[in-house]
Amino acid sequence: MPTVPYHPYEGDSDENKKKSSNSIIRSINRSCRRLQNKIGYKIISLKTGLLATFVIVFCIFWFGDNVINSNLSSSFSTSGLTNNPDSKLPKDLINHGKTSWFSFNKPPKIVIILAANEGGGVLRWKNEQEWAIEKISIANKKAYAKRHGYGLTIKDLTTAKRYSHEYRESWQKVDILKQTFREFPDAEWFWWLDLDTFIMEPDRSLESHIFSRVDKLVDRTLKSFNPLGLEVDIPFVDYTQDMDLLITQDCGGFNLGSFLIRNSDWSKLLLDIWWDPAGYEQKHMIWEHREQDALETLYANEAWIRSKVGFLPLRMINSFPPGACSEFSDDSRYFYNEYARDFVVNMAGCNFGRDCWGEMSHYATLMAKTNRKWYDRLFF
Amino acid sequence: MTLKPKSNDRSRRPSNSWPLGLPPLTNVKKSWRKRNAKNLIIPFVTLCLLLLYLFSGNFKKRNVTKKPYPAVHGVYHNEIPASSNLIFPQIEHSALLKDIGVRGLYILRLESDGDKRYVLKPEEKPLSDEEKKKITSQTLLVKKSFLDHGKLVYRKSNSPETVVVTLIDFENYELDTLVSIVQNRVDYAQKHNYGVYIRWIQEFIPLLENQNLNESGSFAKSLIMRAAMHAFPNAKRFIFIDDTSLITDFKLSVENNIMNSNILDMASLKDTPVSPNSAIRTYNNLDFSKVSIVFPHNQNDDISTSTFIISNDIYSRAFIEYINDPLIKNFEWENLAHCIGHILQWHPEILAKTAMVHSKFISSSYDPNFLKTEKPDTVHYTEGDFIATFPYCKDINSCNKDITSLYNSLKENKK
Numbered sequence: 001m002p003t004v005p006y007h008p009y010e011g012d013s014d015e016n017k018k019k020s021s022n023s024i025i026r027s028i029n030r031s032c033r034r035l036q037n038k039i040g041y042k043i044i045s046l047k048t049g050l051l052a053t054f055v056i057v058f059c060i061f062w063f064g065d066n067v068i069n070s071n072l073s074s075s076f077s078t079s080g081l082t083n084n085p086d087s088k089l090p091k092d093l094i095n096h097g098k099t100s101w102f103s104f105n106k107p108p109k110i111v112i113i114l115a116a117n118e119g120g121g122v123l124r125w126k127n128e129q130e131w132a133i134e135k136i137s138i139a140n141k142k143a144y145a146k147r148h149g150y151g152l153t154i155k156d157l158t159t160a161k162r163y164s165h166e167y168r169e170s171w172q173k174v175d176i177l178k179q180t181f182r183e184f185p186d187a188e189w190f191w192w193l194d195l196d197t198f199i200m201e202p203d204r205s206l207e208s209h210i211f212s213r214v215d216k217l218v219d220r221t222l223k224s225f226n227p228l229g230l231e232v233d234i235p236f237v238d239y240t241q242d243m244d245l246l247i248t249q250d251c252g253g254f255n256l257g258s259f260l261i262r263n264s265d266w267s268k269l270l271l272d273i274w275w276d277p278a279g280y281e282q283k284h285m286i287w288e289h290r291e292q293d294a295l296e297t298l299y300a301n302e303a304w305i306r307s308k309v310g311f312l313p314l315r316m317i318n319s320f321p322p323g324a325c326s327e328f329s330d331d332s333r334y335f336y337n338e339y340a341r342d343f344v345v346n347m348a349g350c351n352f353g354r355d356c357w358g359e360m361s362h363y364a365t366l367m368a369k370t371n372r373k374w375y376d377r378l379f380f
Numbered sequence: 381m382t383l384k385p386k387s388n389d390r391s392r393r394p395s396n397s398w399p400l401g402l403p404p405l406t407n408v409k410k411s412w413r414k415r416n417a418k419n420l421i422i423p424f425v426t427l428c429l430l431l432l433y434l435f436s437g438n439f440k441k442r443n444v445t446k447k448p449y450p451a452v453h454g455v456y457h458n459e460i461p462a463s464s465n466l467i468f469p470q471i472e473h474s475a476l477l478k479d480i481g482v483r484g485l486y487i488l489r490l491e492s493d494g495d496k497r498y499v500l501k502p503e504e505k506p507l508s509d510e511e512k513k514k515i516t517s518q519t520l521l522v523k524k525s526f527l528d529h530g531k532l533v534y535r536k537s538n539s540p541e542t543v544v545v546t547l548i549d550f551e552n553y554e555l556d557t558l559v560s561i562v563q564n565r566v567d568y569a570q571k572h573n574y575g576v577y578i579r580w581i582q583e584f585i586p587l588l589e590n591q592n593l594n595e596s597g598s599f600a601k602s603l604i605m606r607a608a609m610h611a612f613p614n615a616k617r618f619i620f621i622d623d624t625s626l627i628t629d630f631k632l633s634v635e636n637n638i639m640n641s642n643i644l645d646m647a648s649l650k651d652t653p654v655s656p657n658s659a660i661r662t663y664n665n666l667d668f669s670k671v672s673i674v675f676p677h678n679q680n681d682d683i684s685t686s687t688f689i690i691s692n693d694i695y696s697r698a699f700i701e702y703i704n705d706p707l708i709k710n711f712e713w714e715n716l717a718h719c720i721g722h723i724l725q726w727h728p729e730i731l732a733k734t735a736m737v738h739s740k741f742i743s744s745s746y747d748p749n750f751l752k753t754e755k756p757d758t759v760h761y762t763e764g765d766f767i768a769t770f771p772y773c774k775d776i777n778s779c780n781k782d783i784t785s786l787y788n789s790l791k792e793n794k795k
Contacts, residue, residue, distance in 0.1 A: 051422050054426075055425065055429060062433060221450065233450065235453060235454050236452065236453075236454060236606065236609075236701070237450075238452045239452075269694060269695065269730075273702060278707070278708055281711070283707075297705075301704075301705040301706055302705050
């Protein structure tokens, strides 16, 4: 008998156990399902909103990537040159948008060279306005370089005895470039800026403004704009090569107030060739703009140089205030246009009868005005 | 007796929805009908974007419009593809060319400053074979073939690695000598599968500011080197051999016996003044595997241009084009060597790619008397040297005799 109740009991308890375990599972299942349903319904009710957010985020990443990525690669990979091993794709430039998020300590790929302290007060006193201009100009480039992760090096243009002749002084620029090339061996591009320049659109990166569409912007053949009347077609010029020097032309010829030069063997060779006493001997009374004229002559006659030079429209990186190139005041190609939001203004020659300080403070104020954001109003 | 909640558990009802809120297929139609156009906009836009994203790669490639830049051309705008990698003029024309003279070959233009200059017509089209057949005058045919010779360029896929470049002169050489010079280069080039680029020195007269070849003729060397680089764009290096020189040892190859970094290291002059009495000295620690330019020093420790090598790279191209820049070329140099000495002293980037070598390495001076009596030195020719040159034959007017006799003795030796 004792065994009789035991078995059914056991069976019973087993069943009970099963039942109870089943019920636990079921209740878990049920709550799971409820939860799932709740989430499901939430998703159903919010799906349009979610989809819209996803699409917007996707678009931001897609287009944001594109500006830097695809255009850059297309513009730089056009070169079909085989016998120039140095012209490789600047990969770091292409991936700039991506890598800069993670790499804070990497050497900059673009370095701005700012030529400051012109004259350095050696031959005459530096007045307070000059000090102020210098301060504003440096602050402007510093903020720009910081914003986009570029390097900035400020170079001293003090008049020095080693440039014993006034004519030779202009080649200080070349010496500074050589020095900076050694200083930043990992940089891809250098952007030379004179002190009298002002970046008017600091939120524009050089990648999006220049490099991503450089092929569309540049004129390499001088056909569209040739103020010097140089020979357009010279032998041995190979336009399939990558450009290593991006400069602008103003009404009087090449303008070296703001230009971009790639860190390459070609550039080093150009900097080396640029100064030659044979040129000085023949031309120091003729070449008014010294190193600019020397470069013009090299460009005019030597195909290896012409093959790698591109001319940007002046207003891309070097627009003028109305005082410069005043004989051509109707030509809109030269002058800063507030409504077109030109990138950089170069107050070239402002110390020849114009008011440097006036121009600098005008453009600094204008920059603050044009770059005012809607949320600035909340604070002021 | 299992617990079966009736109405609470909505998941059991298949009609309502699936766990994650997706309607079962039976409901699709219904919900489809229920939806109005407003609700369809966002999914539609998403689909479009997705498709656009997937295919955007294809669009972009098509959208890249390259600006049509003019193609590379040489001094002449029209070019003739060469059938063989041995480019040399028709030497048998030399006598007729001498008769026609430079004055008859070019247009002599009177400049505004009263100077008379020979000018070149870069746009001139080369004669086609048919036109050539029509020409009956032998003189005109010779003249045209002279003017068209510079238009030859080698564009075939199997480019030679090395090109032998030489300038020949129909005014100062006899036909026998010209044949010896050209045959010597061609035989050597064929043995090593090199290219040959030989042109008349008179072809370069219009490109020189001073059009007297006796004074500025050496600058034709840099002009022909640039033309050779254009004619053989895929060659690796170019060796210029003067018309007063002959290749004496055909066994030696340029890439193995000259440009080999170890051999170049041994043959080069280190820490030596670039030109006599110069403060600038050649580098002590040159990377010989990256040498682009090779020049020999002559017995006066000055740069010799009788034989030199340049490579098809940015350094050589810049170097040659810099010499050819009128600003440099037209300066008051004594000769090409003087100009090169200046460039190497003032431009360290170029000097850092230049090897200065002993004369005997690529340009031994040939002196039959020396061969018999003296001990070998670093200047004079002994058997087994690569190239023999007669550095003073032009001064004593013995080039024709010297070259033909050396050429014949080399031929006999080979037999």
